[in-house]
Amino acid sequence: xxxxxxxxxxxxxxxxxxxxxxxxxxxxxxxxxxxxxxxxxxxxxxxxxxxxxxxxxxxxxxxxxxxxxxxxxxxxxxxxxxxxxxxxxxxxxxxxxxxxxxxxxxxxxxxxxxxxxxxxxxxxxxxxxxxxxxxxxxxxxxxxxxxxxxxxxxxxxxxxxxxxxxxxxxxxxxxxxxxxxxxxxxxxxxxxxxxxxxxxxxxxxxxxxxxxxxxxxxxxxxxxxxxxxxxxxxxxxxxxxxxxxxxxxxxxxxxxxxxxxxxxxxxxxxxxxxxxxxxxxxxxxxxxxxxxxxxxxxxxx
Amino acid sequence: xxxxxxxxxxxxxxxxxxxxxxxxxxxxxxxxxxxxxxxxxxxxxxxxxxxxxxxxxxxxxxxxxxxxxxxxxxxxxxxxxxxxxxxxxxxxxxxxxxxxxxxxxxxxxxxxxxxxxxxxxxxxxxxxxxxxxxxxxxxxxxxxxxxxxxxxxxxxxxxxxxxxxxxxxxxxxxxxxxxxxxxxxxxxxxxxxxxxxxxxxxxxxxxxxxxxxxxxxxxxxxxxxxxxxxxxxxxx
Amino acid sequence: xxxxxxxxxxxxxxxxxxxxxxxxxxxxxxxxxxxxxxxxxxxxxxxxxxxxxxxxxxxxxxxxxxxxxxxxxxxxxxxxxxxxxxxxxxxxxxxxxxxxxxxxxxxxxxxxxxxxxxxxxxxxxxxxxxxxxxxxxxxxxxxxxxxxxxxxxxxxxxxxxxxxxxxxxxxxxxxxxxxxxxxxxxxxxxxxxxxxxxxxxxxxxxxxxxxxxxxxxxxxxxxxxxxxxxxxxxxxxxxxxxxxxxxxxxxxxxxxxxxxxxxxxxxxxxxxxxxxxxxxxxxxxxxxxxxxxxxxxxxxxxxxxxxxxxxxxxxxxxxxxxxxxx
Numbered sequence: 110x111x112x113x114x115x116x117x118x119x120x121x122x123x124x125x126x127x128x129x130x131x132x133x134x135x136x137x138x139x140x141x142x143x144x145x146x147x148x149x150x151x152x153x154x155x156x157x158x159x160x161x162x163x164x165x166x167x168x169x170x171x172x173x174x175x176x177x178x179x180x181x182x183x184x185x186x187x188x189x190x191x192x193x194x195x196x197x198x199x200x201x202x203x204x205x206x207x208x209x210x211x212x213x214x215x216x217x218x219x220x221x222x223x224x225x226x227x228x229x230x231x232x233x234x235x236x237x238x239x240x241x242x243x244x245x246x247x248x249x250x251x252x253x254x255x256x257x258x259x260x261x262x263x264x265x266x267x268x269x270x271x272x273x274x275x276x277x278x279x280x281x282x283x284x285x286x287x288x289x290x291x292x293x294x295x296x297x298x299x300x301x302x303x304x305x306x307x308x309x310x311x312x313x314x315x316x317x318x319x320x321x322x323x324x325x326x327x328x329x330x331x332x333x334x335x336x337x338x339x340x341x342x343x344x345x346x347x348x349x350x351x352x353x354x355x356x357x358x359x360x361x362x363x364x365x366x367x368x369x370x371x372x373x374x375x376x377x378x379x380x381x382x383x384x385x386x387x388x389x390x391x392x393x394x395x396x397x398x399x400x401x402x403x404x405x406x407x408x409x410x
Numbered sequence: 411x412x413x414x415x416x417x418x419x420x421x422x423x424x425x426x427x428x429x430x431x432x433x434x435x436x437x438x439x440x441x442x443x444x445x446x447x448x449x450x451x452x453x454x455x456x457x458x459x460x461x462x463x464x465x466x467x468x469x470x471x472x473x474x475x476x477x478x479x480x481x482x483x484x485x486x487x488x489x490x491x492x493x494x495x496x497x498x499x500x501x502x503x504x505x506x507x508x509x510x511x512x513x514x515x516x517x518x519x520x521x522x523x524x525x526x527x528x529x530x531x532x533x534x535x536x537x538x539x540x541x542x543x544x545x546x547x548x549x550x551x552x553x554x555x556x557x558x559x560x561x562x563x564x565x566x567x568x569x570x571x572x573x574x575x576x577x578x579x580x581x582x583x584x585x586x587x588x589x590x591x592x593x594x595x596x597x598x599x600x601x602x603x604x605x606x607x608x609x610x611x612x613x614x615x616x617x618x619x620x621x622x623x624x625x626x627x628x629x630x631x632x633x634x635x636x637x638x639x640x641x642x643x644x645x646x
Numbered sequence: 647x648x649x650x651x652x653x654x655x656x657x658x659x660x661x662x663x664x665x666x667x668x669x670x671x672x673x674x675x676x677x678x679x680x681x682x683x684x685x686x687x688x689x690x691x692x693x694x695x696x697x698x699x700x701x702x703x704x705x706x707x708x709x710x711x712x713x714x715x716x717x718x719x720x721x722x723x724x725x726x727x728x729x730x731x732x733x734x735x736x737x738x739x740x741x742x743x744x745x746x747x748x749x750x751x752x753x754x755x756x757x758x759x760x761x762x763x764x765x766x767x768x769x770x771x772x773x774x775x776x777x778x779x780x781x782x783x784x785x786x787x788x789x790x791x792x793x794x795x796x797x798x799x800x801x802x803x804x805x806x807x808x809x810x811x812x813x814x815x816x817x818x819x820x821x822x823x824x825x826x827x828x829x830x831x832x833x834x835x836x837x838x839x840x841x842x843x844x845x846x847x848x849x850x851x852x853x854x855x856x857x858x859x860x861x862x863x864x865x866x867x868x869x870x871x872x873x874x875x876x877x878x879x880x881x882x883x884x885x886x887x888x889x890x891x892x893x894x895x896x897x898x899x900x901x902x903x904x905x906x907x908x909x910x911x912x913x914x915x916x917x918x919x920x921x922x923x924x925x926x927x928x929x930x931x932x933x934x935x936x937x938x939x940x941x942x943x944x945x946x947x948x949x950x951x952x953x954x955x956x957x958x959x960x961x962x963x964x965x966x967x968x969x970x971x972x
Contacts, residue, residue, distance in 0.1 A: 213770055217770070229943050283514075289500070290511050296482075300460070300485070301486060
């Protein structure tokens with residue numbers, strides 16, 4: 110590991126940007142996962158499939174219909190919101206009526222079934238061919254030795270905007286406040302007339318939309334194919350554990366942290382070994398600080 | 411007329427009913443207190459009235475209208491508010507946001523919300539002072555104050571109070587009951603369930619005793635004030 | 647089910663032992679006699695596959711159905727056994743027969759390690775940790791091709807002959823009977839484990855860990871026992887798998903999430919907390935999948951749909967429907 114390479118600003122900035130871009134994706138996925146867990150108590154294993162459907166949405170809107178980047182992201186977000194709403198109403202709500210104590214495990218297994226179905230329907234419907242778009246946005250800007258592509262800037266900017274919009278929605282709109290209330294005390298929310306079933310549906314939809322947006326944004330790195338969701342879901346769970354389950358700011362911090370660590374790992378180690386790094390880090394976190402790096406000490410799982 | 415419970419049978423599972431045919435009338439503007447030993451079903455009765463549990467037999471009426479089977483989130487619209495047992499503030503939201511959520515069902519009516527805020531802040535200046543603080547940072551008594559204030563934001567007719575003084579220090583228990591007395595003056599119809607028999611009977615107009623899921627005695631407050639020790643001895 | 651009723655039902659089962667022994671004998675008879683009767687190598691491989699999935703499902707049930715332990719990296723523990731035994735014979739010439747024990751030990755060590763680091767946490771975290779541990783193991787195997795041959799594939803020796811029985815690649819029936827013997831040992835071991843006092847502890851913990859601990863039981867110790875034993879048995883079976891299959895590769899379909907999901911489905915469809923239910927489910931699912939061979943991708947869709955259907959409509963799986971049939 111030749112650390113002196115980091116002294117080169119071109120390499121350093123490249124790594125930082127790579128890390129930030131990956132981090133943005135992880136953050137979006139992690140927020141969605143944490144949201145779904147925090148409000149519905151569901152560990153959504155099909156989250157990677159929402160990502161996958163987002164990549165296909167971007168591909169079809171952009172490559173086939175020729176619409177710009179932004180349109181693809183919007184299509185993915187809206188489309189996946191609808192998918193999320195349907196899934197919550199059709200599968201999760203019925204399970205909630207039936208399940209009792211074992212909700213966490215039962216819903217987890219249900220989402221595993223959903224993952225298998227979505228993945229294989231995609232395989233049947235779209236085939237296993239990878240459909241990628243190498244560059245969404247052309248051009249780059251140069252500062253001295255450092256080159257930053259517009260694409261990367263666009264991805265980061267859009268990710269920040271999406272997170273910002275979400276934060277504003279949650280903080281300032283009525284439904285957003287109802288969502289926060291439901292997350293903190295669902296029974297109390299009910300006594301104030303809030304229909305928590307509707308809140309669950311909206312929250313799940315938002316979580317799915319975020320994953321879809323992540324897939325759309327990162328089409329140039331993750332092309333569309335049926336099993337593309339696996340690495341992202343593995344990483345999102347890692348992010349959520351780093352940040353603490355249900356802790357949304359933690360998910361953002363965890364996402365960027367993981368992104369940057371991975372960028373460095375890819376650079377200094379062979380591509381194969383960097384895929385061992387993430388599980389190892391998570392195992393260490395689970396052993397020594399299971400509540401996550403960014404959660405207060407007291408909250409032990 | 412207000413609240414009427416008729417022959418209600420309900421429980422958490424079909425096979426094990428906790429309430430085995432309970433009757434209750436809570437008249438307009440009066441404080442009706444429900445007392446009884448542990449496990450008598452007092453809280454279960456409130457939860458059944460509020461729709462958390464569905465009675466397998468019997469009915470519940472509010473102002474003549476049957477509310478059996480309605481979901482909890484529809485109760486406030488019917489004019490019935492519920493103070494949950496234990497803490498129920500939203501800890502990571504501000505006092506103001508908590509109150510705002512109290513007015514959730516008419517959130518569109520900004521004028522009405524403004525008026526509700528003015529009333530609450532006039533009555534509870536301390537809450538106005540702390541309005542930007544997160545509710546979780548308030549003291550136990552202040553949180554209870556917030557919960558009571560939030561309860562009244564929509565101007566409900568009937569209040570169900572589930573163990574309002576449990577877990578609080580004696581000084582706060584007095585404070586809570588002072589507030590309940592004020593609510594009584596404001597002509598709310600109030601149903602109180604409390605382990606603290608002494609305190610609750612003090613402000614009661616009418617008392618129901620529940621035991622093992624059934625009505626035991628009931629009557630106006632003055633009949634109970636003196637016989638209290640005898641009644642409690644029956645439970646032991 | 648409270649601890650008392652678990653004990654009562656255990657006594658009830660013992661009381662009807664003659665009937666059960668008869669049923670088991672009939673099924674065992676079918677199991678033993680049908681493949682040679684059919685005399686088709688293809689069908690024999692199907693039977694081997696069905697029995698193996700059923701056994702993996704039963705061991706999975708030992709963890710989730712009896713102690714409430716979620717193992718989402720299950721396939722990684724199979725890999726530990728498979729690769730442990732394969733590498734022992736490949737690099738050090740150790741006999742595959744001993745390899746069964748080596749595979750079991752590798753599985754047990756991996757289980758012990760994983761258990762020690764997570765059993766004090768909630769079930770969900772155990773599931774996530776097993777997943778990460780298994781992926782770490784799988785990626786490590788893939789990244790050390792000098793030792794494991796990685797994705798190129800590791801050739802594994804068949805079992806050497808013993809007692810005059812030849813275990814060459816063509817002798818499928820012999821592998822099948824070997825599997826029946828191994829399977830019977832595994833099932834009996836688990837059967838007696840869950841009927842023992844230790845098993846009672848498992849079920850008490852699954853029902854209500856807090857209450858059980860307040861009775862003075864060290865829940866962590868028993869969970870660790872359950873998990874380690876289950877991983878040992880998994881490793882033994884994984885070792886059989888390696889020597890039977892003849893080639894190992896650390897792909898996700900073999901030792902990753904898809905494989906874990908298949909086994910999880912077998913267990914859930916069979917009915918958690920029954921052990922034997924998984925055997926039935928193994929035959930049902932593998933049989934179904936072979937019958938609808940042409941609809942390859944649909945088969946996995948069906949697995950997913952079946953899992954969802956079980957969760958929503960038949961949480962007790964096949965075992966719940968047993969009373970209508972048996």
